[in-house]
C-alpha cells in the first residue's frame with residue numbers, strides 16, 4: 001500500500017485516486033452483461049482517475065512508459081506524435097514536451113486537430129514517429145483496416161501504442177452483427193458504443209494481420225509494484241506495442257542446374 005499517491009500527468013501529490021464511476025458497472029450489470037470489470041486487463045477501476053486532472057490509469061501508464069522513451073531521444077529533433085481519439089489530460093501532457101510535434105484526430109471530438117476516419121487517415125505515408133490508439137478499436141467497423149492505416153502513417157521502426165479493453169475470460173474475440181441497439185450493446189459488449197469484446201489472442205491477431213510486429217510489455221517490466229501503487233496503475237497492466245518493421249523480401253530460390 002502506497003503511503004501517498006501521485007499523478008505523473010499533472011505532477012501533483014494526491015490523497016487517493018477516484019474509482020471508475022459506478023454508472024458503467026451498473027449499466028452493464030443491469031443489461032445482463034456476463035463479465036465483471038475485473039475480468040478485463042489494464043483497468044484499475046478502484047483507482048481510476050486523478051481528482052486533479054482527471055487522467056485515467058491508462059493515461060498515467062502511457063506517460064510513465066513514454067517519459068524515459070522521450071528522454072532517450074535526440075532532444076534537437078522533433079518527434080511527430082499522432083494521438084487518435086485524444087484524452088484531454090494526456091494530450092496536455094504530451095504537448096508540454098517542447099520536442100514533441102503533437103497532432104490529434106477523431107471522427108467526432110471538436111477539440112481534436114483533425115476530423116478523421118481511422119479507416120482512412122488524412123496523413124502521408126510514414127509521417128509519424130509514434131501513434132497512440134487507445135480504446136478506439138473496440139468501436140470501429142474494421143479494426144484490421146484501422147490498424148493497417150496506423151501502420152501506413154508510421155515511420156519505419158516506429159511504434160504504435162495500441163490498447164483496447166481485453167477480456168481475459170474469453171478465448172476468441174466476440175462480435176455479433178445482429179446486435180445493433182444501445183441496449184443490446186450494453187448486454188453483449190458491456191458498453192453502448194462498443195461493437196466487440198477482444199480476447200487477448202484476438203487483439204494480438206488484429207495487430208499482426210495489420211502487418212505490425214507485436215510487443216507485449218507488462219507494467220512490471222518498467223515499474224516496481226510500489227511505483228504502480230503510487231501512480232494508481234494496476235500491477236497486472238500490459239502495454240501492447242505495434243512495431244513497423246521492414247518487410248523482409250524472401251530471396252528467390254536459386255535456379256538449380258539440372259545435369
Ligand SMILES: [Zn+2]
Pocket residue numbers: 007008009010011012050051052053054055
Ligand atoms: Zn493528475
